[in-house]
Each structure stands twice: as C-alpha cells, then as structure tokens.
Amino acid sequence: MRGQARPPRSLPEWCRRIAGAPSFRHGVVLLILANAALLGLLTFPEARERWGAALAVASALVQYLFIAEIGIRLGAHGRRPRAFFRDGWNVFDFSVVALSLLPATGPFATVARLARILRVARLVSSVPDLRLIVGTMLRSIPSIGHVLVLLSLLLFVWAVVGVELFGVADPARWGHLGLATETLFQVLTLEGWAEIQSAVRPGRPWAFVFFASFIFTAVFVVVNLFVAVMLDNLEKVRGEERARARGPLEELRREAAAARQALERVEAAIDRLPPG
Numbered sequence: 191m192r193g194q195a196r197p198p199r200s201l202p203e204w205c206r207r208i209a210g211a212p213s214f215r216h217g218v219v220l221l222i223l224a225n226a227a228l229l230g231l232l233t234f235p236e237a238r239e240r241w242g243a244a245l246a247v248a249s250a251l252v253q254y255l256f257i258a259e260i261g262i263r264l265g266a267h268g269r270r271p272r273a274f275f276r277d278g279w280n281v282f283d284f285s286v287v288a289l290s291l292l293p294a295t296g297p298f299a300t301v302a303r304l305a306r307i308l309r310v311a312r313l314v315s316s317v318p319d320l321r322l323i324v325g326t327m328l329r330s331i332p333s334i335g336h337v338l339v340l341l342s343l344l345l346f347v348w349a350v351v352g353v354e355l356f357g358v359a360d361p362a363r364w365g366h367l368g369l370a371t372e373t374l375f376q377v378l379t380l381e382g383w384a385e386i387q388s389a390v391r392p393g394r395p396w397a398f399v400f401f402a403s404f405i406f407t408a409v410f411v412v413v414n415l416f417v418a419v420m421l422d423n424l425e426k427v428r429g430e431e432r433a434r435a436r437g438p439l440e441e442l443r444r445e446a447a448a449a450r451q452a453l454e455r456v457e458a459a460i461d462r463l464p465p466g
Contacts (some may be wrong), residue, residue, distance in 0.1 A: 198200045200250045202268030218259055218316050226310045249306075253292050256287045256309065279315040286312060295378050322427060328421040341408065348404045355400065358389040363389070376399065378408055 208214055228249055231237045238245065260283060267274045274280050314320045349370035356364040363373040363386060377383040380402035383401060391397045 194219070199270075204267060205265035209263050214262075219313065221252065221255055221259070222310060222313045222316060224248075225256075225306075226313075228252065228308060229310065253290065260284055260287050264266045279321060283312055283315055298349055302347065302425060322424070325427045326424045329427055330419050332419045333419040333423065334416065335418060337412060340415070341412050344404075344408050344412070345371055345378075348400075348408070352400070355397070356392070359384075359392075359394070374404065374408075377404060380405070380409065 203382075207362040210396070230247060231241075231245060239247060264271055264284075265275050275284070285307055286308045289301055290309060292302035292305070306426075314324050349367055352364050352374065353367060357366075357370075362369070364370050373386060378384060383405070387401045
C-alpha cells in the first residue's frame with residue numbers, strides 16, 4: 191500500500207532511519223541526563239552504601255546504551271565510516287564513549303573516570319542550540335584575542351597614569367604598575383570601584399574623570415566589542431550549519447541528476463537500435 195512506509199532493505203538503511211528519528215535524539219538526551227543523575231548519586235556515600243549494587247548495574251546499562259547509540263550512528267554511514275568522523279562533534283562523542291570503556295582500575299583509571307564524567311558534556315553535542323553556542327564561542331576565540339589585546343593596552347595606559355596620579359595618596363593600590371593593574375581590573379568588574387575612588391579623591395576632585403573615562407572606555411566599549419564579535423560569529427556558525435544541513439540534500443539532487451542523464455543516454459541508445 192502507498193500509505194505504508196517501505197521497510198529498510200539493509201542494515202545501514204535501518205540505522206539511518208533510527209538515527210534520523212526525533213525520538214532517537216530525544217532518547218539520547220534523556221540517557222545523558224540519566225547518566226548525570228547516576229554520577230550525582232555516586233558522590234553521596236550513603237547512596238553508594240545503600241544502593242551500590244543497583245547503581246553499578248544502572249551505570250553498566252547506561253554504558254551499553256551509549257555504545258549502542260554510537261554503533262547505530264556509525265552504522266548509518268554504511269561503507270563510508272570515515273564520513274562519520276568528518277564531524278567534530280561525532281569525533282567528540284566517539285572519543286568519550288571509547289575512553290569510558292577503559293578499566294576503572296589501573297594506570298588508566300583517571301582517564302576512565304574523566305571520560306565517564308565527560309559523558310554529561312555530550313548534552314552539548316546532542317542539543318542543537320547548545321552546539322550552536324559552543325561553536326560560536328570557539329569560532330570567536332581569534333577575534334576575542336584581538337579584543338583582549340586592546341583591553342591590555344587600555345589597562346597598561348590607565349595603570350601608568352594611575353601610578354603617577356595616585357601612587358603617593360594610596361600606595362597600597364597604586365604603588366607600582368602591578369598594583370595599579372590589579373586595582374584597575376577590580377574597577378573593570380564594577381565591584382568596589384567607588385571605595386577605590388574615595389580613597390584618592392580628597393584634594394583631587396578630578397579623580398572622577400580618571401575613573402569615569404576608564405569605566406566608559408574599558409567596560410562599555412570593550413564589552414560591546416565582545417558582544418559584537420559573538421553576534422557576528424553566531425551568524426557565521428548558523429550559516430555553516432544551514433549549509434551542512436543542505437549538504438546531503440544537494441548530494442541526493444546531484445545523484446538524481448546523474449541518474450536521469452544516464453537514463454536519457456540509455457533511452458537514446460535504445461532509439462538508435464535497428465527495429466526488430
């Protein structure tokens with residue numbers, strides 16, 4: 191019947207159908223949350239003493255389910271398993287699951303425990319919005335580096351000026367370049383800057399200009415630059431995600447076009463055959 195779905199003809203097709211189902215992705219998220227709950231319970235000595243055996247069985251079951259999940263996603267690529275590892279998130283998921291298989295005792299015990307904890311971090315790779323945010327942060331690192339250079343330059347300039355202006359009045363905060371830089375960094379957080387200003391303001395009413403100019407330049411301008419960099423890279427990452435999502439569809443369209451051309455060549459060859 192036309193309304194019924196065609197059953198899968200091969201194991202890769204069956205794996206693709208399962209891996210592409212929304213229920214599969216939702217199940218992986220629930221599995222990661224269940225793993226987080228187990229890790230949390232294992233931190234309580236009372237829980238380990240009371241339900242130690244049950245928690246061990248549950249941890250083993252979660253481990254097997256993670257292996258099955260990776261196996262299904264890997265099997266969905268059929269004879270092209272290398273395509274699975276072209277995605278950095280797939281490499282991360284595979285590495286975490288593979289390292290968690292190491293024995294919990296011996297020289298690799300620390301690595302195995304760390305991998306079991308990192309399974310919670312797989313929530314990032316399983317939720318598209320979180321993956322988008324992390325991708326934006328990683329993409330923004332080079333640009334943020336330039337903003338940090340600008341911020342360092344501002345700190346240096348204002349610190350030197352601060353030593354010259356307030357070094358005698360408040361040597362505990364402005365005695366030398368290192369102390370002045372530390373003080374300005376505290377001002378940068380907008381925490382306690384009024385007290386720092388009050389300590390040097392007697393006899394220096396223009397001290398407000400120093401602090402106001404630094405806060406305006408370093409805090410508002412630099413923070414806005416950070417936001418601008420993040421938003422710009424957010425749009426770039428979204429464009430890359432849309433292009434990656436269109437990739438399989440474009441490949442299918444190219445294959446369909448090639449199949450049509452081959453069919454046209456076969457039909458043309460049939461038409462050239464002599465009758466009878």
